[in-house]
Every structure is written in C-alpha cells, then in structure tokens.
Amino acid sequence: MDAETLEPITSLRQLAAAEAGCTRCPLYKNATQAVPGEGPSRATFMLVGEQPGDKEDLAGKPFVGPAGRMLDQALHDAGIAREKTFVTNAVKHFKHEMRGKRRLHKRPNNYEIERCKIWLDDERKLIKPAAVIALGVTAARSLTGKTLTIAKVRGKPLTLADGTKLFVTVHPSSLLRIEAEADKRAAYRAFVADLKKAAAEVAAV
Numbered sequence: 001m002d003a004e005t006l007e008p009i010t011s012l013r014q015l016a017a018a019e020a021g022c023t024r025c026p027l028y029k030n031a032t033q034a035v036p037g038e039g040p041s042r043a044t045f046m047l048v049g050e051q052p053g054d055k056e057d058l059a060g061k062p063f064v065g066p067a068g069r070m071l072d073q074a075l076h077d078a079g080i081a082r083e084k085t086f087v088t089n090a091v092k093h094f095k096h097e098m099r100g101k102r103r104l105h106k107r108p109n110n111y112e113i114e115r116c117k118i119w120l121d122d123e124r125k126l127i128k129p130a131a132v133i134a135l136g137v138t139a140a141r142s143l144t145g146k147t148l149t150i151a152k153v154r155g156k157p158l159t160l161a162d163g164t165k166l167f168v169t170v171h172p173s174s175l176l177r178i179e180a181e182a183d184k185r186a187a188y189r190a191f192v193a194d195l196k197k198a199a200a201e202v203a204a205v
C-alpha cells in the first residue's frame with residue numbers, strides 16, 4: 001500500500017516511486033534519495049541489510065560499496081547466484097552525521113525502523129521469496145519486531161508471521177571492521193556457512 005495515497009502497490013517500479021516520496025520519518029531530509037531494493041521480482045532469497053551507506057545513497061542502489069563487495073563474494077562462495085537474490089534494506093534512507101566533510105553512518109533507531117517497515121513489507125508481498133536473510137540486528141528487528149542477539153539465533157531458521165523462513169546472520173560490514181586477519185577469516189567463513197545453510201534449507205523444501 002502506498003503510505004501517502006493508500007493505493008495498492010502492484011509492481012517494484014511503483015514501490016520505488018512511492019519510496020522516493022517518503023517523508024514518514026525525518027531521515028529523508030538529509031539523504032540524497034531513497035534507495036529501493038534491487039533484484040528480480042521472482043527472487044528465491046531476499047537479503048535485508050540495515051540502511052544504504054554513503055556510496056548507496058549517492059548511487060541510489062543497495063550494497064554497491066565495500067559491504068556490498070563483501071556480500072557478493074560471500075554469496076558466490078556460498079553457491080547462491082546473485083540473480084536469485086533481491087537485496088534491500090530495513091531503512092531506505094541513509095542516516096548519518098557530518099564529521100568534517102565526511103558523512104559517518106549512524107544506526108537507525110527503533111522509530112525509524114518501524115516507520116520504514118511498510119516498504120519492506122511491500123517488497124516481501126511483491127517478491128514472495130522462499131527465504132529472507134536478515135543481515136544484522138536492524139534487519140532482524142524490522143522483520144521480527146524484536147531485539148535479537150545474532151549469536152543466539154544464527155544458524156537456526158525462524159518463521160515469520162506469514163510463514164516465510166527467516167535466517168539471521170551478521171552484517172557484512174561487521175566483517176570489514178575486524179582488524180586481526182585470522183579473526184576476519186573465521187568470521188567470513190561463519191558468514192558463508194550461514195548463507196549455505198539457508199540455501200540448503202530452501203533447496204530441501
């Protein structure tokens with residue numbers, strides 16, 4: 001449903017247009033543009049990140065920066081074809097603060113996540129993915145309405161209210177922040193293992 005006109009939304013194009021005009025929370029004021037989800041309308045997997053980063057805000061596309069490159073590599077290593085995935089975010093506008101000339105990412109709060117959920121719900125209704133993969137706590141919060149601890153739920157499929165399978169794993173940018181090479185490699189392997197598990201569960205259905 002378009003939040004402004006209450007017209008039903010029946011295509012991704014219509015949805016992107018509605019998101020572009022979104023003023024449901026103040027984040028639109030300082031962002032370049034809303035960043036809609038991207039991918040085929042019949043995707044098997046929907047991957048949900050937190051919010052667009054600096055590069056995504058400028059490009060108008062999700063996961064095109066460093067976290068996106070990490071995600072693409074991990075999907076490849078997990079044997080999940082990028083063409084089978086629809087990639088989106090829990091929050092569609094880039095939340096940041098200025099530090100000198102740099103725009104530093106700020107985590108969206110529960111109010112912003114809640115106000116933006118209408119768009120993620122519409123994406124889910126249009127795509128009807130076999131499984132949703134939440135990348136990090138913000139995505140998990142949006143999808144479940146609960147504050148989850150990743151370590152407690154990763155690797156265990158959950159079921160959303162509409163019956164869709166939900167897998168929760170880390171956000172790829174958390175891997176980019178790990179400094180020790182060995183730790184980073186271990187965290188990357190665990191991330192790929194989570195993705196593989198989701199793929200295996202979907203294949204088994």
Ligand code: URA
Nearest residue numbers: 049050051053062063
């Ligand atoms: N991080 C996210 O959560 N989403 C993006 O699109 C980019 C970085």
